[in-house]
Amino acid sequence: YYAIHDHWRDVVDKHPFRWPEMKDAPRPSLELGGYTFDWVNDEALAHTAASERRLQVGAQTYHAIVLDHVRYLPLETAKRLHALAGAGVPLIILGDPPQRVPGLAGGSEANARLRSLFADLLSRDDVRVYRSMEAYRAAGGLPPDVVVDDPKDAMIWWAHRRVEGADVYFIPHPAVTQLRYPIPYRDGNARPSAPTRLRLRLRVTERAPQLWDAESGTMWALPACDDGAYTHLELTFEPNRAHVIVFPPAGVPNTAPPRPSAGGHEMAITGPWRITLPDGTVEEWVDLRDWRDDPRLRDFSGTLSYLTTFELPEGLPPGPAFLDLGRVEVTAEVRVNGEYAGVRLWAPYRFQVDRWLRAGHNEIEVRVSNLLYNAVQGRCEREGTRPIPGLRPGEWEQVLAMGLVDPVAERRPSGLLGPVRLRW
Numbered sequence: 001y002y003a004i005h006d007h008w009r010d011v012v013d014k015h016p017f018r019w020p021e022m023k024d025a026p027r028p029s030l031e032l033g034g035y036t037f038d039w040v041n042d043e044a045l046a047h048t049a050a051s052e053r054r055l056q057v058g059a060q061t062y063h064a065i066v067l068d069h070v071r072y073l074p075l076e077t078a079k080r081l082h083a084l085a086g087a088g089v090p091l092i093i094l095g096d097p098p099q100r101v102p103g104l105a106g107g108s109e110a111n112a113r114l115r116s117l118f119a120d121l122l123s124r125d126d127v128r129v130y131r132s133m134e135a136y137r138a139a140g141g142l143p144p145d146v147v148v149d150d151p152k153d154a155m156i157w158w159a160h161r162r163v164e165g166a167d168v169y170f171i172p173h174p175a176v177t178q179l180r181y182p183i184p185y186r187d188g189n190a191r192p193s194a195p196t197r198l199r200l201r202l203r204v205t206e207r208a209p210q211l212w213d214a215e216s217g218t219m220w221a222l223p224a225c226d227d228g229a230y231t232h233l234e235l236t237f238e239p240n241r242a243h244v245i246v247f248p249p250a251g252v253p254n255t256a257p258p259r260p261s262a263g264g265h266e267m268a269i270t271g272p273w274r275i276t277l278p279d280g281t282v283e284e285w286v287d288l289r290d291w292r293d294d295p296r297l298r299d300f301s302g303t304l305s306y307l308t309t310f311e312l313p314e315g316l317p318p319g320p321a322f323l324d325l326g327r328v329e330v331t332a333e334v335r336v337n338g339e340y341a342g343v344r345l346w347a348p349y350r351f352q353v354d355r356w357l358r359a360g361h362n363e364i365e366v367r368v369s370n371l372l373y374n375a376v377q378g379r380c381e382r383e384g385t386r387p388i389p390g391l392r393p394g395e396w397e398q399v400l401a402m403g404l405v406d407p408v409a410e411r412r413p414s415g416l417l418g419p420v421r422l423r424w
Contacts, residue, residue, distance in 0.1 A: 001065065002039040005072035005102035029068050029094055031133040034144025036160055037066070042077045050087035053128075063142045069095035072102045075110050082117045090128040091121065092136050143203060146171075147230065150199040165249030167204045171235065172242035174198070196237040201230035204247045208254040209233060212244040219246075220259035239347040260320040260352065262423035269310050269323075269364070269420040276305040290329075291370065291414035298411060299378025303369040306416050314359045321354035321424035325366065327417040333367040354424070370414035381408040 007026065028037070040048075040057070048057050055062040065081065067073075078098065085091045097118035101110045121129045130136040137143060146169075148154045155177045159170045174196055202209070209222040209231060222245065224233040235243055248254060273285045278300055291297035291304075323341070325332055326349065333343040336356040344351070380386075385408060387396040399405060 001045070001067050001070060001077075002041050003068070003070045003072070004041060005074070006070060009072055009102070028066075031094060032066065032068070034147055035142075036145055036158055038062070040065070042074055045077055045080050045084075048080075048084065050084055050089050053088035053090075055084065055089045064090035064092050064136065066092045067094065067098070070098045071096075072100050073098035073114060075101050075106065075114055078114050078117045082121060085121055085127045085129055088128065090130065090136065090141060092130045092133065093118075094132065097122070143229070145203045147201040148198060149201060149232075150197075154198055156198070167207075167247040169202060169245040170242065171200075171245065173237045173240060197234060198237070199232070199234050201232050202245070202247075203229075204231050205229065207231075207247040207250060210246045210248065210254065210256045211259065212246050214242075214244050219256040221254060221256040222259075241348070262320055262322050263317070265317075265424045267310070267422045269308060269422060271308050273416075274307040276307075278302060278304070288416055288418045288420075290417060292374070292411045297414070299374055299381075300414075301370055301372045301375035303367055304415065306366040306368065307363065309361060309363045310422070312357060312359050312362055316359070316424065319354070319424060320352055321357055321422065323351045323353045323364065324421045324423060325349035325351075325416060326419045326421070328368060329413040329415060329417065330371055331369045332416065335365045337363055353422075366416055368414075368416045371412055373412045374414060377406070377408060377411055 003026070038060075044057060048055055050056070051061060055065055065084065067081075078101075081091060098114060099111070101114055106113075121127055128139070130139065130141070145160055146156070146158055148156060154174055156174050157172065157177055161168050205226050205228060209224050211220045211222045212218070213220075222233055224231050226232075231247075233245075237243070271286060271288070273288065274282055275285050276282050277296070291300060297304075323334065323336070325334075325344075328344070328347075328349045331343065331345050332349050334341040334351050334353075336351075336353045337358065339356045341351045341353050341356065385405060387393075388399065391399065
């Protein structure tokens, strides 16, 4: 339950309204670790139903309702929770039950009625009301859905859906738990650069998981083990990486192949690079550079072509080969010996290219596009920053004071920054 009335009361009692902090949903209690959930408010609860001892909201069902240290609760919502608990829906009350209704309507009588509803629920043996997640689980409630075994202090967010007998998990990079909105462009510079590895347990058994690539539709078998209660697996998150894990329906054979990987061989591709500039001229760069460091490209937003050649020796072992571009800002389209190898919009900028490689002379072209940001910043620096249309002067000053408008001299990294390597 989203305790919006507590939220508003805290604003009045503790500090003046601050945006965007007050737009963030509150963090749930640590007791809810391992579970994913949806927030529900007074309006949504008024249109729910009990179905086979679960809460039903439209086509979605939920195992329990949680009141997470709620202090203020409308009387009508309390009556609805009382009815749902009476119909068999588990109600988990963390902390003390709500003690007051919001506002002044009903006065002390409304507060007394609110307390009596919860006192009645807590005194009955025919309803499933629990005062902790531990008590809920001990009574046969739903065990945690995802458990992080290593590192123990990792915080993750995920989504889990069951679709036609298949269990689908979407698990993004752990860094998404640190995001706050709105996100200034410059926050992108702080994103993790090193891979993050997690050892997890997922609450699915007796089925082999697959790793699905949402961009290409490719499916790979995911190494895992089953202990009868959970499936244990390990995931590696490169910068900006998210994983889609699918457990096919029971009885469906897992025919997905293992994910291809490079061996222990590596070759640096150092150039020189032939660069096609915005005016169509071509020049040679010995080293890769950030467009911000070139006065001609500092305010440029668009696409540049990078072309280079390299030699492969005879007798290379067969198997997968990958072109790794390293750091790219922001998109990269690759051709190998004239053949289209794909496009990447985010890290890792890695392409499987073994089908197009050949012994001897090889050519690669990388077309890199950056954001419109630098061109906009250049215009702002030349012409001045204009207020957002529709904002009053005081509101515009607040936007500036909160740091939501970047300094006009700021530019985002752009271009192919590398290092570029071939791995096989």
